[in-house]
Amino acid sequence: MRILTYSKALYSTWLYYSADRILFDAGEGASSILGNKTFAIKRIFLSHGHADHTAGLLSIVNIRNNAMGDKEKKLTIYYPKGNSLISEMITFLARTNRHLNYILEWVPLTAGDTVELLLGQLPRYVETFPTVHVHNEVSLGYNIVEVRHRLKRNLVGLSQEEIVKLVQKEGKQGITETYHQRLFSYGGDSVAIKPAYIQNTEILCHDTTFLDEQDRKAYKHATLAEAIATARAACVEKELICFHISSRYKEKAREIAEASGRYSELEFKVILVPPGRIFSIA
Numbered sequence: 001m002r003i004l005t006y007s008k009a010l011y012s013t014w015l016y017y018s019a020d021r022i023l024f025d026a027g028e029g030a031s032s033i034l035g036n037k038t039f040a041i042k043r044i045f046l047s048h049g050h051a052d053h054t055a056g057l058l059s060i061v062n063i064r065n066n067a068m069g070d071k072e073k074k075l076t077i078y079y080p081k082g083n084s085l086i087s088e089m090i091t092f093l094a095r096t097n098r099h100l101n102y103i104l105e106w107v108p109l110t111a112g113d114t115v116e117l118l119l120g121q122l123p124r125y126v127e128t129f130p131t132v133h134v135h136n137e138v139s140l141g142y143n144i145v146e147v148r149h150r151l152k153r154n155l156v157g158l159s160q161e162e163i164v165k166l167v168q169k170e171g172k173q174g175i176t177e178t179y180h181q182r183l184f185s186y187g188g189d190s191v192a193i194k195p196a197y198i199q200n201t202e203i204l205c206h207d208t209t210f211l212d213e214q215d216r217k218a219y220k221h222a223t224l225a226e227a228i229a230t231a232r233a234a235c236v237e238k239e240l241i242c243f244h245i246s247s248r249y250k251e252k253a254r255e256i257a258e259a260s261g262r263y264s265e266l267e268f269k270v271i272l273v274p275p276g277r278i279f280s281i282a
């Protein structure tokens with residue numbers, strides 16, 4: 001399981017990205033469904049402060065202090081700087097959890113900030129980008145990025161022999177270049193994300209509250225058509241995860257998901273997260 005998620009617009013949204021032990025948003029029910037995995041979470045990234053994305057924090061913070069598991073493990077929660085709802089939540093959690101066994105760290109972020117995840121051969125980090133949701137509340141999206149190495153573009157096509165010669169002459173560094181590969185992009189609640197922020201990501205998780213444009217009364221969320229258009233413009237490489245689907249489309253979302261071949265002309269797979277169901281992506 002790479003991803004475990006629950007997402008139903010207005011009710012609850014959270015997504016656990018197991019490779020980096022990150023929980024994106026923390027809607028109600030997250031800890032009861034994650035169970036012992038609640039202790040595996042290293043970091044939580046909040047996209048914004050609406051209750052359907054933060055209500056689960058109360059129990060996560062509490063469970064990590066009281067259930068069976070490593071009660072001393074630090075938990076870091078990142079959030080959009082200046083978000084007033086989250087500021088209230090921080091105060092409330094501090095007042096109601098005066099005796100935590102572990103360090104609970106809150107880190108405010110602004111668009112363009114980066115957070116180091118992993119050092120080593122293939123370092124990883126999170127980069128933030130701005131999203132557009134509601135006018136009076138700042139919101140953020142997050143990319144998980146891996147720093148990789150590849151053969152310099154101008155050397156592609158050389159024979160093995162020529163490459164070996166070059167390595168002897170210039171060393172391995174002389175023939176390789178580093179590049180930054182976006183592995184996963186989490187948009188949270190947002191209208192269509194600007195493609196430049198998520199360009200060439202492997203997996204995009206995009207707001208798809210509305211399957212039909214005519215159901216959208218206010219411009220705060222995206223439609224399925226917009227999510228697909230954004231993924232195409234951003235040249236998403238592997239998967240588009242459509243989440244935050246309104247529960248009014250319970251049946252329709254299932255029908256679309258089952259109509260295999262519906263989006264077969266696209267370069268990436270379209271996955272609809274069924275509203276109201278625990279959903280895992282292998």
Ligand SMILES: [Zn+2]
Pocket residue numbers: 009010013050052053189244
């Ligand atoms: Zn929401």
Ligand SMILES: [Zn+2]
Pocket residue numbers: 048050133189
């Ligand atoms: Zn929201």
